[in-house]
Amino acid sequence: MTQNASPLPIVTVDAINHRYTGAAEAALKNISLTIAEGSCFGLLGPNGAGKTTLISLLTGIISPQQNTQPGQQGRIHISGFDYSRDAKKIKAISGLVPQDYAFYPALTGRENLQFFAGLYQIAPADIAARIDYCVAVCGLEKVLNQRAATYSGGIKRRLNIGLGLLHNPRILYLDEPTVGIDAQSRYFILQAIQQLKASGMTIVYTSHYMEEVEQICDEVAIIDHGEVLLQAPMATLLLNERQLVVTSAQLVSAAALSALQQNLAVDWDGTELTFELGDEQRLSDVLALLERTGVVVSKMHFGSCSLEQIYLHATHRNLRQ
Numbered sequence: 001m002t003q004n005a006s007p008l009p010i011v012t013v014d015a016i017n018h019r020y021t022g023a024a025e026a027a028l029k030n031i032s033l034t035i036a037e038g039s040c041f042g043l044l045g046p047n048g049a050g051k052t053t054l055i056s057l058l059t060g061i062i063s064p065q066q067n068t069q070p071g072q073q074g075r076i077h078i079s080g081f082d083y084s085r086d087a088k089k090i091k092a093i094s095g096l097v098p099q100d101y102a103f104y105p106a107l108t109g110r111e112n113l114q115f116f117a118g119l120y121q122i123a124p125a126d127i128a129a130r131i132d133y134c135v136a137v138c139g140l141e142k143v144l145n146q147r148a149a150t151y152s153g154g155i156k157r158r159l160n161i162g163l164g165l166l167h168n169p170r171i172l173y174l175d176e177p178t179v180g181i182d183a184q185s186r187y188f189i190l191q192a193i194q195q196l197k198a199s200g201m202t203i204v205y206t207s208h209y210m211e212e213v214e215q216i217c218d219e220v221a222i223i224d225h226g227e228v229l230l231q232a233p234m235a236t237l238l239l240n241e242r243q244l245v246v247t248s249a250q251l252v253s254a255a256a257l258s259a260l261q262q263n264l265a266v267d268w269d270g271t272e273l274t275f276e277l278g279d280e281q282r283l284s285d286v287l288a289l290l291e292r293t294g295v296v297v298s299k300m301h302f303g304s305c306s307l308e309q310i311y312l313h314a315t316h317r318n319l320r321q
């Protein structure tokens with residue numbers, strides 16, 4: 001393997017369909033995607049796109065074979081296991097942090113962790129260490145002996161994450177883990193997720209907060225109406241290859257700028273010239289124009305766009321909708 005080779009996929013979803021009983025439309029239509037081992041993978045899409053359904057399939061809550069037509073049954077491979085044969089093994093290496101709180105409000109944080117550790121059949125000798133780990137990652141020390149019902153929204157979200165980590169999964173699925181919480185709690189949770197990723201865990205993350213996804217994910221898939229619209233590494237996605245940013249070795253005069261602007265929609269911020277290449281414009285012609293107007297190009301790179309722009313473009317939505 002060369003140094004630049006992409007990490008092998010830990011999750012491969014191949015032509016998966018799912019239709020809920022009685023639903024007029026399939027929730028997932030021929031979905032295919034791969035998730036690299038050790039990555040933080042963002043799963044984006046509008047409400048009802050199919051994100052939770054896909055996570056439910058990957059974590060074995062629902063079955064891909066359910067209600068699909070013969071010949072449409074795809075495959076899910078996770079860490080070399082095939083869901084149709086090895087569902088138990090897959091569940092053992094998968095952790096789920098669902099959208100809804102998955103704990104008992106009448107129990108304390110500690111009691112919840114102990115109860116779920118028992119359900120996961122963690123060896124009794126390992127339980128205390130696993131609980132300590134989850135408490136440390138999720139910052140639950142101070143509230144451990146309080147009833148979960150009394151927790152703030154942010155601490156409830158953290159307990160939810162702690163429960164998903166109890167059995168030391170290799171892949172952690174987080175379904176909108178920062179909904180409805182304040183900036184501090186959000187920051188804490190994003191830090192915790194980055195820490196988990198740094199430990200080698202694969203993270204699958206759904207969120208409607210684009211800045212969060214841009215901040216922590218290495219790769220993104222956008223789905224809508226049960227179909228994958230695109231999957232790409234974040235760095236590729238955010239590169240705007242039609243936009244060029246040129247650093248000039250000397251100040252661009254007002255006269256030079258106005259000459260340039262007759263042929264090119266260009267911005268000058270005192271250091272850099274930024275412009276979009278039109279469909280008919282060639283880079284070589286633009287570079288010649290810059291030279292003719294006395295711009296000394298010392299550096300040049302592609303521009304960038306935000307994940308939100310990519311997302312809105314991909315889903316054909318705009319901010320007014």
Ligand SMILES: Nc1ncnc2c1ncn2[C@@H]1O[C@H](COP(=O)(O)OP(=O)(O)OP(=O)(O)O)[C@@H](O)[C@H]1O
Binds near residue numbers: 020021051
């Ligand atoms: N249990 C269910 N029974 C019937 N239909 C369902 C069920 N759960 C989801 N659906 C439908 O399946 C489609 C996909 O829903 P899903 O919850 O997977 O979307 P989502 O992308 O997670 O949405 P959100 O961002 O709102 O959480 C929607 O049309 C939804 O109404």
